[in-house]
Amino acid sequence: MTDDLEAQFAQWRRYLEGRRELRPADVEELEDHLRGSVDALVEVGLHADEAFLVAVKRMGSLDDLSREFAREHSERLWKQLVLTGTADGAGAGTRSRRDLPVMVLCALGAAVSVKVPELFGLTLDRDGAFYAPNAALFALPWLAGFLAWRRGAARAVVGVLVGLFALGAVAANAYPLAEDSQSVVLTAIHLVIALWFAVGLAYVSDDLRSPRRRMDFVRFTGEWFVYYVLIALGGGVLTAFTVGTFTAIGISPEGFVSRWLVPCGAVAAVVVAGWLVEAKQSVVENIAPVLTRLFTPLFTAVMLGFLVTFGLTGDGIDVEREALILFDLLLVVVLGLLLYSTSARDPLAPPGLFDKLQLALVVSALAIDVLVLLEVTGRITEYGTTPNKAAALGENVILLANLAWSAWLVLGLVRRRAPFAALERWQTSYLPVYAGWAWVVALVFPPLFGYL
Known part of the structure; x- marks a missing residue:
């Protein structure tokens, strides 16, 4: 445990010791429970300070005393962790x-x-x-x-x-x-x-x-x-x-x-x-799960509806520039929902209905990505390539790799065979791939295609 983390435990203990209705044995039991929760969160990849914050909030849902402490101190702890990186509350306020x-x-x-x-x-x-x-x-x-x-x-x-x-x-x-x-x-x-x-x-x-x-x-x-x-x-x-x-x-x-x-x-x-x-970090924490839980089922319904309609009509996908941008934006929004929900999810929460809904969303996006890739590849083979089609091809390949492995990890999470931390690590480690491809398109494509 770091000195800063031990200082936070000491603050927690002093708070409980100030409650007359708690005996010393009660304080020790609560602190032991808190330390165990922090250790478990650290093992799944959280930083110690962040693990302390999450553990305090969880305890806040168990008893009124912990809830009061969490309400009074969690916002300051969150700002120390994310915004200022200082353990001095007065210094954070000045900053x-x-x-x-x-x-x-x-x-x-x-x-x-x-x-x-x-x-x-x-x-x-x-x-x-x-x-x-x-x-x-x-x-x-x-x-x-x-x-x-x-x-x-x-x-x-x-x-x-x-x-x-x-x-x-x-x-x-x-x-x-x-x-x-x-x-x-x-x-x-x-x-x-x-x-x-x-x-x-x-x-x-x-x-x-x-x-x-x-x-x-x-x-x-x-x-x-x-x-x-x-x-x-x-x-x-x-x-x-x-x-x-x-x-x-x-x-x-x-x-x-x-x-x-x-x-x-x-x-x-x-x-x-x-x-x-x-x-407004305290507001941020509340908005994230609300937005993901609202839009994930809506986008899942839209994408499943598109796949059903595509299967019934058998019409091909338009691969002109506007349509390619639309489909790529749709897949990016799906990926954004996955990333956003990952950032808002409790790392130790057991898999539930929302995780299954996410699996359906990722699988449907994966199917649409495959369809778009087939159409783009076919047009390039038949008519040759253009900057738009080449960019769309590369982006869809990158999204395909991410969505495919994400689907596998979400499936493992739903089946309780893979930890949530694996999905989180995959998403965060893949972010530089998007940045790299964006730089390639901006720097290499214009001269590569004769400034077309």
Whole structure:
């Protein structure tokens, strides 16, 4: 046991000893139970501090005294573990108060970044071939900077981050791509993915080798998306009121909205959403399982319905660009649901109905992936390859490998023959594969296909 963990046990013990209704023997029994739970969680791969948090919360479901302790202390412990890495509650509070001005500075930096190209005569309405590949570069470096500051990232990590974003700038701007080029769209999509994993490096910079920290980043990604959508919806309402109120007095605000409010707000919201996830960890813990349990059965029903319809009609799958993007997005959403539910699941909970539902979701996604692969391979064999089809082929092969092994591991979990930790390790160890492929598409595909 580390000194920090022993200090947390001591705090727990002092709390119980302060309850007059508990005898010393009761305190010892409760502490023994807590230590045993922590040891079991550490054996399945959790860090000691995180295992203590989970064990305290479990005990909170067993008796009123433990529940009260968990309610009073779990939020602080969670923030110590995920956000600040400090055992000093006062220090954590001080760091938290410093987050807001740093976040505002980073959000302003993102907003300024999206306007800088106009100094060189580039505008959103006329230069889509420039703005589409560079979209991620306006906001994600600022989000990564905010997270790296929070984690106290080492200089070597900061150097790697700078190198990755510089490489992204090269991929977005070094190639002579026409506005109607397929590579413009491919580069725009895959640079977002590649640079999001750079954000992930900043997120886990306080513990680069921890699989659990990578899983925390998966949870961060899902929660960031939720907050960003909420901000976007609120921004849409704000935009509508801005247009309506100024139009009512004879002033047209469309130019301000399209040139300033929407682009600056969109990139600044990337940083604000990340800050909200970091600042509202207690809310995050509650949203994750709710979202996965709500959307997993819905997506399972949709995919099973598609497979049944496909079997009855016998029609082929359209493999034009829009259809390929749609199917790939569908499979990515399924993979995201699997990752997200994995991040929210109790590692020691026995398999239940939801795990069986997940197995059905993964198997149905695997079947759809095979169908898409067959169609893409057939079209490439018959008509030759294009950047879109080659990218789709590679992505579906990567997803096929992940989904196939994930299905096997979930099946083993449902049959009680494989531990949940094996599924978690597989998912976190596979994340660099996605990042690597995204960089290949962004950097290699344009010259490989003659900038088509």
